[in-house]
Amino acid sequence: MSERSGNQPLTIWAVSDGRAGIENQALGLAEAVARLTPAEITVKRLKYRSAFARLPNGLRITPRALLAAKSDQIAPPWPDLWIATGRASLPFSRRVRRWSGGQTFVVQTQDPRGGLDDFDLMVAPEHDGVAGPNVLSIVGSPHRITPERLSDAWPAFAERIDPLPRPRVAVLIGGKSKAFDLPEAHAATLADRIVQAVTAAGGSALVTFSRRTPEAARRVMTARLSALPGWVWDGEGPNPLFAFLHAADHILVTEDSANMATEAASTGKPVQVLDLPGGGRKFDRLHARLRELGVARRFDGDLESWRYRPLAETDRAAREVLRRMVGGSEG
The missing domain is CATH 3.40.50.2000 (Glycogen Phosphorylase B;)
Structure with a gap:
């Protein structure tokens, strides 16, 4: 990814099919990054035309051409940071680095079921058991709660x-x-x-x-x-x-x-x-x-009280995103 001017906010796209439970993962991670550095977040909701809605991702070789008119369009200018979640986003996440000429840092959450090299960083639930040099495992999923x-x-x-x-x-x-x-x-x-x-x-x-x-x-x-x-x-x-x-x-x-x-x-x-x-x-x-x-x-029928340190896995993932954007995967 090329260097940006220090005066320019980071541009981030949070990409999903728009379902709340899916979108909140991408948007929650984007918001966590924006809490660490000036950023402008754009939400992108993908909708395929009905004829292609059930098409396997492996056959969506020209995904931009398959989007419905009501979908947000995926086109330049490309963001500095692409954060996507869910099956619908995968054909785009696997291509956006090439489309952008390497200018966009690509982050995917959830298990993509292979092809990890297409992403700069995978933020994967620890319980999914995904491993690799570009994988950050977190407890649960990114979210918007603070x-x-x-x-x-x-x-x-x-x-x-x-x-x-x-x-x-x-x-x-x-x-x-x-x-x-x-x-x-x-x-x-x-x-x-x-x-x-x-x-x-x-x-x-x-x-x-x-x-x-x-x-x-x-x-x-x-x-x-x-x-x-x-x-x-x-x-x-x-x-x-x-x-x-x-x-x-x-x-x-x-x-x-x-x-x-x-x-x-x-x-x-x-x-x-x-x-x-x-x-x-x-x-x-x-x-x-x-x-x-x-x-x-x-829950065994009684309300119990105890204390614990709140999980802050989304914030940890955001720090890792910025670390890798700046310094690469080493360190």
């Missing part, structure tokens, strides 16, 4: 949350994925256990669901958790997640999402993991690591 961001989110929701009795329990519910499921019967049992624990503590619940939460599970959990003091967010209006995390004394999170677990672990607040049917070795490794670090424990 104490400042949580604090900034608080005033917009303080009037509704502040009167709620403590302890306040943030409840982050995921759902169906390749590895896990959340059937209605299990959701009902889970909700009952949460109600019992929060009631016993004399507290309140701040509940949010993901897009992957099955509708039947959402309905039964909403009905049962609404019996508690608190707020079960229905998905309408501004998202109160950051305010929930700011206000919480405890965090309960379903085990299906590395993103949610990592975000919770960055708060320094007790994180208890809610079991779901299913599982996989990668998730087992992640949760074992979080327990080893003193961050998380299994």
